Amino acid sequence: MLCKERMTSNHRQVVLVVSGEEFCTTNTVLEKSSWLLNPKIAASVVSNEFVTRDEEASTTPVRVSLNEHGIDLDPEFFRICLNFVRYQSLVCNEDENLDGVLLTAKQLKLSDLVRVIEKKMEDNKRSTEDLRRRQLLNMFNFTGWLHAETLKEVNYNCRPVQASEVDFSGLDLSFVQAPGEAFTGMNRSNFRKANFSNCRLYGANFRGADLSYASLRGADLRKADFRDTILVGADLCECQVEHANFIGCSFDGAKMDKLIGVERSTLHAAMHSKLNERPLATQKKWYSPWT
Helix, strand or coil, X not given: XXXXXXXXXXXXXXXXXXXXXXXXXXXXXXXXXXXXXXXHHXXXXXXXXXXXXXXXXXXXXXXXXXXXXXXXXXXXXHHHHHXXXXXXXXXXXXXXXXXXXXXXXXXXXXXXXXXXXXXXXHHHHHHHHHHHHHHHHHHCCCECCCCCCCCCCEECECCXXXXXXXXXCCCECCCEECCHHXXXXXXXXXXXXXXXXXXXXXXXXXXXXXXXXXXXXXXXXXXXXXXXXXXXXXXXXXXXXXXXXXXXXXXXXXXXCCCECHHHCCHHHHHCCHHHHCCCCCCCCCECCCC
């Protein structure tokens, strides 16, 4: 599809051909871009015809095929990049593939657009994490005061939820003081890289779960069931572990400094058991609660 733009006599028309699709613009528009699309800079890189020394010398459009110069781009992503140059604003649908637009912007050396997209992607990530957290709170029917940013110093009443074999990877519930019975149905779920720092997980059931590289620093793990749990690279420092069951766990690379109540748990027995020498279970396909 050819993008139409009104031309004036002192604007040299430029037709950019991207993977067979034509985009019509002017030198004046392209001179607002950085590096590759800027005709004053790109003349020696792309084509000497890209620049017209005398803007009124010719009304014949300059045609430049980016593919012929080894620049292979997706036309849809290129359209967004060109519109950014035109309007100095990111114009795209909410469901647009920003990864593709970002790669295209990097290929065209559009540094301003790269910064805008990276910030938008970071904002989207924060929004997604906030939504996931709120969905989990709703799932457990948590009630209580919620600090919007940190969730610190919060106490909840909630109901236990049967959510085994669910993907909670990356979940951040640091400082949430939910009763441990809220987590009695979380066995065999994926908590890889989750954050349970300073949580009250008294009596929680994590049997057979994946807690690799998760942070449980300072958490209350008394009477928690960790049998057959993957704790590779997990941070258990300063945890209360009285009467917690760790039989069959995998501890490679786990941090376990300043534990409280170790002598009244199965931790030492588990670390010297042949059960924790068995190969880790292969990664399974987890059910996602966010969809």
